[in-house]
Amino acid sequence: xxxxxxxxxxxxxxxxxKKSLKCEQHLGHNAMYWYKQSAKKxxxxxxxxxxxxxxxxxxxPSRFSPECPNSxxxxxxxxxxxxxxxxxxxxxxSQERDSTEAFFxxxxxxxxx
Amino acid sequence: QKEVxxxxxxxxxxxxxxxxxxxxxxxxxxxYFMWYRQYSRKGPELLMYTYSSGNKxxxxxxxxxxxxxxxxxxxxxxxxPSDSATYLCAMRSGGSYIPTFGRGTSLIVHP
Numbered sequence: 001x002x003x004x005x006x007x008x009x010x011x012x013x014x015x016x017x018k019k020s021l022k023c024e025q026h027l028g029h030n031a032m033y034w035y036k037q038s039a040k041k042x043x044x045x046x047x048x049x050x051x052x053x054x055x056x057x058x059x060x061p062s063r064f065s066p067e068c069p070n071s072x073x074x075x076x077x078x079x080x081x082x083x084x085x086x087x088x089x090x091x092x093x094s095q096e097r098d099s100t101e102a103f104f105x106x107x108x109x110x111x112x113x
Numbered sequence: 114q115k116e117v118x119x120x121x122x123x124x125x126x127x128x129x130x131x132x133x134x135x136x137x138x139x140x141x142x143x144x145y146f147m148w149y150r151q152y153s154r155k156g157p158e159l160l161m162y163t164y165s166s167g168n169k170x171x172x173x174x175x176x177x178x179x180x181x182x183x184x185x186x187x188x189x190x191x192x193x194p195s196d197s198a199t200y201l202c203a204m205r206s207g208g209s210y211i212p213t214f215g216r217g218t219s220l221i222v223h224p
Contacts, residue, residue, distance in 0.1 A: 004156070040121055041216060042117065042213070042214040042215055042216050042217075043201065043203075043214040045211055045212075048210075048211070056211065090156050090157075092156070097210045098210040100145055100147065100159075100162050101147075101159045101162065102159070102212075103158075103159075104156030104157050104158065105156050106154070106155050107155075107156050
């Protein structure tokens with residue numbers, strides 16, 4: 001496998017469920033990111049990890065909990081979400097945190113019912 | 114005023130047309146300017162980036178930055194139906210690693 005892989009591609013969950021999104025990159029990059037993409041809105045950066053350490057939490061509600069066990073894997077744990085959290089969640093990686101180019105996965109389309 | 118303004122479209126053009134996609138911004142500290150292309154049901158992919166002002170050309174694509182007007186453009190020559198996608202502009206300052214994205218412009222190139 002190459003690039004940035006996200007699973008699952010689609011997820012429907014109830015407001016009381018707990019689920020996790022997974023991201024894996026095979027590029028040898030040191031920085032990984034979670035973004036939220038909602039319809040007609042700009043990409044919103046949620047979290048940044050650099051060498052497995054979280055360096056940015058962009059005022060994200062605590063119902064979203066990231067985890068980065070190593071430089072190749074990133075998780076986003078979800079619990080007690082709201083319908084307005086329905087969006088496309090994108091994982092990205094870059095060689096370094098200040099690299100110009102980020103490589104994105106295909107995203108997880110999340111629907112909260 | 115949003116930091117980065119981008120018309121969401123859709124912009125519909127015939128095949129072979131020259132397409133102009135634009136973003137305006139308010140933060141004069143922005144120095145790195147990127148254009149991403151996002152096909153339906155896919156993640157964004159970097160098309161081009163420029164540093165500071167000037168033009169950059171790559172095949173049918175030209176990126177242009179006018180810092181004095183705080184205005185960036187992406188031109189697509191001889192547009193093809195395969196160019197149909199959403200184009201996102203993004204930019205950041207030299208002192209930050211966090212890019213600010215526009216909303217994206219949906220482009221439709223019809224045969």
